[in-house]
Each structure stands twice: as structure tokens, then as C-alpha cells.
Amino acid sequence: MQSLNKLVLILLYSCVFTLGYAQSSVTLTYERNKMQQQDTVVRKGIPWLDETITEENRLPMHTDFVTFPHTSQIINSDWRESSAYLSLNGSWKFKWVNSPSKLPANFESLTYDDRHWDNFQVPANWELNGYGFPMYTTSGFEFTYLIGKPNPPIVPMDFNPTAVYRREVVIPEDWQGKPVILHIGAAKSNLSVWVNGQYVGYGEDSKLPSEFDITAYLRKGKNLITMRVMRWGVANYLEDQDMWRLSGITRDCYLLVRQPVHLRDIQLSPTLNDAFDKGQLNTKLIFNQASHGDLMAEVTLHRNGRLVSIATVKVDGQEVDIEQTIDHPELWSAEMPNLYQVTVKLT
Structure with missing residues (x-):
């Protein structure tokens, strides 16, 4: 085995975030019949509707750390300066619709033309940037008004704000042949990922990271990363908190390269x-x-x-x-x- 020389910096951090938002009056009407008639057979196998699926191909949760090649770089360095780290924060092509059924076909395809889409920052929530409306509740599910009463695992289908993010990224040449990990810091409420048009995986847990090994999907030159995020899914039944209900990719996104043994x-x-x-x-x-x-x-x-x-x-x-x-x-x-x-x- 070749000698490995890695330095791992463990970054432990916390932050306190406060948010104020002016009250607004939102009136919505909706037919509830379709929500109450969801067929169990239809739900099974669709991750965001299936209570037995919480992830697909997602790597196990772990402590966050970044590698550095030399000891001299590690003690006082910003972890974002590591050559093993590539930020995906910033502008993405963005398509927001009020139902997953209204997403364009083949949105993950390499040949799909997204030039007419909006540009949207990552990380950021949708509702405070003009897409949808924020909701605050101390108790009770935010989608109760759509389905009549809580009825796990039933969630809204025809009205369920959904967005697709697309971005091209060039993988550094010295990363070729090494494991590459995609890190999504938080996506509310669920996340699906494609790389170069191929499905990679799925994750829930609105305030936890999702990581995927995307090595097998990469190629030299430009690579297309596509992510779909939905406001509601069956996991929302376990996320009823006294808080503002805001959606989107709300924490840092980046790529990490590892050694074959790491x-x-x-x-x-x-x-x-x-x-x-x-x-x-x-x-x-x-x-x-x-x-x-x-x-x-x-x-x-x-x-x-x-x-x-x-x-x-x-x-x-x-x-x-x-x-x-x-x-x-x-x-x-x-x-x-x-x-x-x-x-x-x-x-």
C-alpha cells in the first residue's frame, strides 16, 4: 500500500441564528380529497412518500473534517483553504414550481437547456427570497390546512413547492482517480441528487448533512450536479418544531477529495x-x-x-x-x- 500522508482538521463550531419576519396574511384554498385518497401502493418506493425510506446511497453520518497535505498548513488555516475542498456555494440555475408534478421532464439531463431558469444563491431559503411564503407555527404541522388533519404518512402532493438546482463544476486534475464526496449541509425537507444525468441518491433530515460518494459518476472536465428539494415529505411528521418553516438548501455545500484509504x-x-x-x-x-x-x-x-x-x-x-x-x-x-x-x- 502506498504511504499516505494526510492531516485531518476537526472543525467544531456552533452558531445562534435569530430571525424576525413581519406578519402577513395569506389566504389559500385547496381541495383535500386527493390528499386523503393517496394509495399505499402508489406511495411505496417513492422516497418522499414512503415512510420506510429515509435515504438512498447516502453515506453514514460522521464528524466533519477536512484534510490538509502538510503540517504547516493545519494549525492556523481556514479549512476552506484546503486543496482537498471545493466550495459549491454561490449561484446555481434554479427552477421553482408549486408541485413536483410541474417540474420539466428530464431536468437532470446533460442536454436539458436551463438558460431560461432563474439564478439562485446557495445557501439560502426560498421563502425570504421571493419563492413561496414562510410559515410560523408553535405546534401542529404546517400542511394540515391542505390535508384536513394529520394522517401519517399522507402529505400534500398537488401543492408541494419543489425546486431544482443545476450547476456545472470542474474537478481539479489532481483529484482524478481519488474518492470525491458531495456534501450538502442541509436541505429542507428532502434532497435527491444526480450527477451528469445519473441518479446518485436521496436523503431526509432537514437540518443534518447529506453526503454522497460521486466518484463513479464523474468525468474529466465539466460535471453537472443536479439537486431536487421539496418543501414537504413524509419525514416532516418527525420535524414538528416551534420555529419558522423555511425551505431550500440552507447550509454550505462543497466537494471533498479523499485518499483511497481514508x-x-x-x-x-x-x-x-x-x-x-x-x-x-x-x-x-x-x-x-x-x-x-x-x-x-x-x-x-x-x-x-x-x-x-x-x-x-x-x-x-x-x-x-x-x-x-x-x-x-x-x-x-x-x-x-x-x-x-x-x-x-x-x-
Whole structure:
């Protein structure tokens, strides 16, 4: 196996977002019969209508991390500066309709002409940018007025705002032959993906990322990425929160390149002794495939650029656990939110 040299930067971040919106009066009328007569046979196999389907070809959830080629780049670098990262934020061709049945045929095709479509920013929600209307509710489902009463898994079909995003992207030459991952930070309420006209996969969970391995669908030069997002699906029955109901792709989108043997997940578990003067960091590394002792993993802990701890182990298998002890750790609290930076180096 060729020697691998990767550095992984784990980025832990949080944000608080507040939104104010002026009250508006929206009057809608709708015939409810079709919603109440959805046939179970029709729903089965259609992901956004089938309660037994929550994803198709989506990669397992994991800690977010980006790789860097050299140690010197990792400690103080913005993760977006990594050569293993390619942002998909920005302008996309955009088609919004009030029902999935009104989408144009073959919208995912390489030959489809989208020049007449609108341009729309990613990330952004639809409703505050002129497509549809926002709704606020403290309890109850936002589509109840369309179907009469909650009746899982029945959701609106004839009125269900839906949008398609299309964008061409050029894959860097030094990414050729390596795994390429498409990351969609959040899509409400469900997401379907095509690359170069071929169906890739599907995901739900409005505020969680969806990732897909798109390596097999890529080609040299320009590649077309197409995404379809729908306002409502059967998963909405599990997402009834006291919040503004806003749709679209609402978090960062990007591509990541990995090595043939790479980390799939990193799990960090910090603990303290009873005196709070000694800490232990347990790190679990999970790889996409097993290594047979020819791979070394180095876990380094920094605090404000200062080296705190370093540990190196041989990787034998698909998972490895690493323990590190930290004397007199600087503890986290709401008043003193001390953070450490963990890096993982593979050689």
C-alpha cells in the first residue's frame, strides 16, 4: 500500500441564528380529497412518500473534517483553504414550481437547456427570497390546512413547492482517480441528487448533512450536479418544531477529495477525574477499509497553538482507539468556553 500522508482538521463550531419576519396574511384554498385518497401502493418506493425510506446511497453520518497535505498548513488555516475542498456555494440555475408534478421532464439531463431558469444563491431559503411564503407555527404541522388533519404518512402532493438546482463544476486534475464526496449541509425537507444525468441518491433530515460518494459518476472536465428539494415529505411528521418553516438548501455545500484509504469518522470522548485536575481524551478512528499494520496514526492536541499532547499508534484493522492524558486541562463552561484543537496525521 502506498504511504499516505494526510492531516485531518476537526472543525467544531456552533452558531445562534435569530430571525424576525413581519406578519402577513395569506389566504389559500385547496381541495383535500386527493390528499386523503393517496394509495399505499402508489406511495411505496417513492422516497418522499414512503415512510420506510429515509435515504438512498447516502453515506453514514460522521464528524466533519477536512484534510490538509502538510503540517504547516493545519494549525492556523481556514479549512476552506484546503486543496482537498471545493466550495459549491454561490449561484446555481434554479427552477421553482408549486408541485413536483410541474417540474420539466428530464431536468437532470446533460442536454436539458436551463438558460431560461432563474439564478439562485446557495445557501439560502426560498421563502425570504421571493419563492413561496414562510410559515410560523408553535405546534401542529404546517400542511394540515391542505390535508384536513394529520394522517401519517399522507402529505400534500398537488401543492408541494419543489425546486431544482443545476450547476456545472470542474474537478481539479489532481483529484482524478481519488474518492470525491458531495456534501450538502442541509436541505429542507428532502434532497435527491444526480450527477451528469445519473441518479446518485436521496436523503431526509432537514437540518443534518447529506453526503454522497460521486466518484463513479464523474468525468474529466465539466460535471453537472443536479439537486431536487421539496418543501414537504413524509419525514416532516418527525420535524414538528416551534420555529419558522423555511425551505431550500440552507447550509454550505462543497466537494471533498479523499485518499483511497481514508478516515470515515473520528469520535472524540473527553472525560475528567473527580478532582477535575486530570483529563483523558479517547479518540476512535474509523476507516473506510481495513489496514494491515502498514498505516500509522498520530493524534495531536493543541491549545491556542501550544502543543499539549501527542500519541502515535499503528493501525491494524478498520478501527483504532487512542488514549491521551492531559494534566490540569482548561475546562469548558458557558462563561469560559475553552476549546482544544485535535489533528490526526496518517502516514
